[in-house]
Amino acid sequence: MRLCTLRPHVRRTWTVELRPQRGGPMLYCPLCTSDGHALLAPAAQPAVLAHLAQHARHEPLPAHLRTCQCHERGCRWHPRHRGCAGPVLLVLTRERGGRLWRLSDICTACASATPGSAVVPDVSPTPPSAKPATSPPKARRARVPRGARPELRVRDMLSYLAAALPWPVSAEARLIALQCALRASAPGLAVIHAGLLRAMRLAHSPAPWNELEQARWLCLLPDHLSLQRPGGVAVRLLDAAVHYQEPARRDRLHAAGWAMRVVTQPELRALPAEARLTALTLTAHHYSGTGWCTSVETDRLLRTCALDRSRLAAALDLLVAVKAIATWTVDPTTEDLHWEPPPGSAFPAHEVS
Structure with missing residues (x-):
């Protein structure tokens, strides 16, 4: 039988x-x-x-x-x-x-x-009806072991935001959305501190937040819900896909800090947000998962940064001017974009193990 x-x-x-x-x-x-x-x-x-x-x-x-x-x-x-x-x-x-x-x-x-x-970002396999209160205290505090590098987490989130956000959403709003998505708690709540916004040169304009609200990607919470952090911005993310992310939030915070350090390098601080977002995308793609590379599909880079070819070329030229990258070219056959880090640089910047 x-x-x-x-x-x-x-x-x-x-x-x-x-x-x-x-x-x-x-x-x-x-x-x-x-x-x-x-x-x-x-x-x-x-x-x-x-x-x-x-x-x-x-x-x-x-x-x-x-x-x-x-x-x-x-x-x-x-x-x-x-x-x-x-x-x-x-x-x-x-x-x-x-x-x-x-x-x-x-x-x-x-x-x-x-x-x-x-x-x-992968959704949690835990059913919403699960009751964590029945788990022993040590199981609730157990941390998911760190898996992929922060570069890969940032790259995947930037790729997802390219599809989740409408094309007209600006680079400033995309940088904010990246931090919100990586720092959000399980219910989709996130608080972005004023110090982080100042470091990213995004503290003085409500326009990026309004863009994300109009796109129905998040909603701003009243001041009394800002978890008593003066000067911070409290939001609830309306994007269901980022509510149940894996891995543990601590690892996502690690990736958010890595992204923040990349875009706040001294040579990038004074550049427009489009150039900083382009630099972050190149840096995140520099680690391919199997090794280091200095190429990326041009169409993917255009979607991630929400730029047309002329604006992308201008952003890359700015990165060359401040010596964030040495050169860049587009292969006429494959249409892949190739770039070279400046001589003697530790690329990607502020690498975190």
């Missing part, structure tokens, strides 16, 4: 479609209901991200069981490349001008080749 174990299938690809209607877009999810959900136009993208994040939280799968869903479908989501390689990531993809959104497990190679894709 043959014995077999039946394991229920766990879905690791979720798709949501936004269909334009006269009264506002309709959200259609083939897994939930045949009837769509009416949305207000400004709230459409946050609703899509929250819906996909809810599916991912409710259908967790251990990392060693996750496979590249793109490969299982014949790699039809991207142009041909050399094949699957690298760790399996949770990837958000935007297609058809924002009408179709897909969240799926994809290997690193396929994710890099997929247009309009961004790595999503």
Whole structure:
């Protein structure tokens, strides 16, 4: 007699479609209901991200069981490349001008080749209904061991923000959003201190915060909820995908501090935010996960920094002028951007082990 174990299938690809209607877009999810959900136009993208994040939280799968869903479908989501390689990531993809959104497990190679894709900070496998009060005190205080380097965490978060935030959102707002996402607690609360904002040259204008509010990515909390930290800004993040991040918050704070130190280097402080965000993105991509590299896909850099080619070139020229990088070129065949650190520099700056 043959014995077999039946394991229920766990879905690791979720798709949501936004269909334009006269009264506002309709959200259609083939897994939930045949009837769509009416949305207000400004709230459409946050609703899509929250819906996909809810599916991912409710259908967790251990990392060693996750496979590249793109490969299982014949790699039809991207142009041909050399094949699957690298760790399996949770990837958000935007297609058809924002009408179709897909969240799926994809290997690193396929994710890099997929247009309009961004790595999503992994969602917590712990069900929301779990009761931590029943755990022993030592288990509640146990810290998840440090895994990926802070460069990789910052790179993945910048990639995700490229998809989660509308294109017009400025570099100043993206730098603030990065700090909020990495410093947020599990309920999505974050306090950004005035000293950090001053160090990043972002303390004197409410415009970046207004941009993030208008994009419905966060909401500012009243002063009395600022946890009694004078001069700080308290926010609640409305992006569901960053509420349940792994790993432990202490590791994310480590990555946030690394990002802050990079953009506050003496040679970068006086530069516009676009140049500082470009420098941070290059520095985060300098560590590839398997070694050091000085190249990145130009399209990915443009999406991450929300720049067109002329503004990106201007930002790179500024980095050359202050000797943050030595040179930069774009390969005419692959369209990859290559740069060189200045001679004698410890690149990436302020590296943290």
